[in-house]
Amino acid sequence: MSNKSETMLELQSAADALGVHYQTAYRWVRSGRLPAQLTGGKYLVSPHDVAEVGAQREAPQTPAAPSPARLQRQSERMHQALLEGDESEVRKIARRLVDEGTTIVDLVEQVISPPLRAIGQAWHEGNLTIWVEHRASAIVERALGDLLPNPRGRRRGTVMVAAVSGDLHSLPTTMATVALREANWHVHHLGADMPGDELVGFCAAHDEIDVVVISLTNPDAADEAEQAAVQIRAAGTPTLVGGAGKTLGGLIDDVQLAADAST
Structure with missing residues (x-):
């Protein structure tokens, strides 16, 4: 708010102080961004209000997250880079999107997972060799490892993430870890x-575990995963077992619900 004891600035002087053109300052007055008084046919501005607008302009701005259309285009680029084994391009795409404000969950679900599914389907149909699929998964796992967040402040709690014997795909556990x-x-x-009994033993040795997440991509490992889950739950720790159709966003919600229900 303007102070009547201040020496008011004409709009041109205010524009000069802000480092903008007169017409820009005039638009700010018309939009209400820069408070001004119309006196004697001239706009007069308080130095205090000029300083506030200047501080707002200098403050770091949180960028708008990329649009769905941009994520779709980057997913197509990601697909091509994974097919070619271009790890540098994969890392570049992932890092740029995160720097632009894309969450890890959106990066994985909208940019990375569609190409991986397409590559897996192409291998299943005999249109790609298995090494293309394995290489793509390994590249993604390393790229996500580079993006592993280091949250600040108080943690929500502690989660253990793993997959049981016979479930050889480590990428889903990495995705869950990064998202959590x-x-x-x-x-x-x-x-x-x-081994399932090792997961049980780990939880017994770490009483700070609030929730256990067991990833499951191999149906043949489902029995061992469920047996481990039953034993861990019996010892008092909520345990979630993954499966087809599960999303990272849903996982985060389910972990929070499980933790809340156990308190």
């Missing part, structure tokens, strides 16, 4: 192909 860390959870990431 972004959501401000501390995560013990044990990776894939872990």
Whole structure:
């Protein structure tokens, strides 16, 4: 608010102080961004209001997250880079989108997962060799590792993430870990192909675990995953078992619900 004891500035002087053209300052007055008084046919502006607008312009601005259309285009580029094994391009796409404000969940679900599914389907149909699919998964896992968030402030709690013996795909556990860390959870990431009794033993030795997440991509490992989950739950720790159709956004919600229900 203007102080009547201040020496008011004419609009041209205010524009000069802000480092903008007169017409820009005039538009700000018309829009209400820059308060001004119309006196004797001239706009007069308080130095205090000029300083406030200047401070607002200098403050760091949070960029708008990329649009769905941009994410779609980047997903197409990601697909091509993964087919070609161009790890540098994959990392560049992922890092740029995160720097632009894309969440890890959106990066994985909208940009990375569609190409991986397409590559997997092409291999299943005999149109790609298995090494293309394995290479793509390995590149994505390394790229996500580089983006692993280090949240600040108080954590929501502690989660253990793993997959049981016979489930050899470590990428889903990495995706879950990165997403949960972004959501401000501390995560013990044990990776894939872990014997169920080892997961039970780990939880017994770490009483700070609030929720256990067992990734499941191999149906043949479902029995061991469920047996481990039953034992861990019996010891008092909520345990979630993954499966087809699960999303990272849903996982974060389910982990929070499980943690809340156990308190």
